[in-house]
Amino acid sequence: MTDPLRHHGDLDALPGLVDLAVNVRAGAPPDWLVERLRAVDLARYPDQAAAVKAVASRHGRSPDEVLLTAGAAEAFVLIARVLAPARAVVVHPQFTEPEGALHDAGIEVQRVTLPAPFTLDIEAVPADADLVLLGNPTNPTSVLHPGSVVRKLCRPGRLVVVDEAFADCVPGEPESLAADPDVLVVRSLTKTWGLAGVRAGYVLGPADVVDRLRRAQPHWPVSSLALEACVACSTQAAVAEATSWAEQLGTGRAELATQLDALPGVSVVADPRASFLLVRAELAGIWDPLRARGFAVRRGDTFPGLDAHWFRVAVRDRATSAAFVRALEETLR
Numbered sequence: 132m133t134d135p136l137r138h139h140g141d142l143d144a145l146p147g148l149v150d151l152a153v154n155v156r157a158g159a160p161p162d163w164l165v166e167r168l169r170a171v172d173l174a175r176y177p178d179q180a181a182a183v184k185a186v187a188s189r190h191g192r193s194p195d196e197v198l199l200t201a202g203a204a205e206a207f208v209l210i211a212r213v214l215a216p217a218r219a220v221v222v223h224p225q226f227t228e229p230e231g232a233l234h235d236a237g238i239e240v241q242r243v244t245l246p247a248p249f250t251l252d253i254e255a256v257p258a259d260a261d262l263v264l265l266g267n268p269t270n271p272t273s274v275l276h277p278g279s280v281v282r283k284l285c286r287p288g289r290l291v292v293v294d295e296a297f298a299d300c301v302p303g304e305p306e307s308l309a310a311d312p313d314v315l316v317v318r319s320l321t322k323t324w325g326l327a328g329v330r331a332g333y334v335l336g337p338a339d340v341v342d343r344l345r346r347a348q349p350h351w352p353v354s355s356l357a358l359e360a361c362v363a364c365s366t367q368a369a370v371a372e373a374t375s376w377a378e379q380l381g382t383g384r385a386e387l388a389t390q391l392d393a394l395p396g397v398s399v400v401a402d403p404r405a406s407f408l409l410v411r412a413e414l415a416g417i418w419d420p421l422r423a424r425g426f427a428v429r430r431g432d433t434f435p436g437l438d439a440h441w442f443r444v445a446v447r448d449r450a451t452s453a454a455f456v457r458a459l460e461e462t463l464r
């Protein structure tokens with residue numbers, strides 16, 4: 132296995148399997164978005180102005196508080212390299228690239244590992260931490276922390292970074308801190324819009340921090356396709372589409388969670404709010420026999436704080452979820 136911090140769902144999703152390991156919305160981006168991307172003039176150098184304006188207006192920020200990045204992944208690298216914290220804390224279990232980026236920048240990381248059911252405990256974060264990174268809603272737990280509690284982590288001399296790559300899984304985004312002037316929020320278009328290959332994301336935060344991060348980027352850091360995606364996905368119509376998708380997602384997620392919880396030796400982390408569930412099975416390493424039955428789930432044991440009893444499963448359409456529950460039931464028998 133590769134470095135556990137660098138293991139992602141795409142490595143679990145082997146060809147030929149039903150992919151419940153990767154968290155991107157199933158299939159392709161919507162047709163209207165593909166049409167917009169097809170019309171992009173690829174011969175010209177990218178111009179960010181319209182995309183910055185669109186993202187700023189979608190989140191009620193000023194353009195100098197927006198940094199467009201080649202996906203959220205670039206944001207984590209910039210944060211690690213530029214901010215060079217003295218005491219970086221990563222709240223786990225969570226997406227591992229932020230910690231990987233800090234390691235690569237030579238920064239020592241202190242982990243705060245939340246036990247199940249993964250409720251945020253702000254007292255567990257050391258008082259002298261000058262950078263605190265967490266996800267909301269969190270990958271892989273699907274837990275949504277109240278924004279008011281996350282905000283309590285803020286204090287002078289500390290920057291709180293919230294990875295909101297899955298924020299638009301929550302209708303209306305009530306706990307998002309995207310409009311909060313003091314927090315650094317990282318967003319991604321990858322998940323909701325099925326755009327993993329385009330590499331579109333952005334950072335929202337205090338203008339001085341955004342400016343420092345910007346200076347570390349190369350010229351033309353974000354492709355014209357990603358810029359067009361930022362414009363297209365920031366309109367009111369696109370936000371409304373994402374909201375209605377999130378509402379449907381909620382129904383499918385609740386059904387899948389109920390079916391999984393009914394299986395012996397299986398329990399789902401309560402109150403999931405993202406496009407996936409974190410599941411605990413008494414049978415360790417269950418991803419291997421599931422693979423033999425044609426399903427790829429995301430192994431849990433590469434996430435700090437979890438072990439081989441945990442796996443993450445994406446919520447897809449009803450028929451796919453039902454087939455997965457049957458396969459799991461047969462595996463457990």
Ligand SMILES: Cc1ncc(COP(=O)(O)O)c(C=O)c1O
Nearest residue numbers: 202203204226270296319321332
């Ligand atoms: C929580 C979280 N944040 C960020 C990312 C990376 O997003 P992007 O594709 O925008 O780099 C992922 C991808 O799996 C993720 O799960």
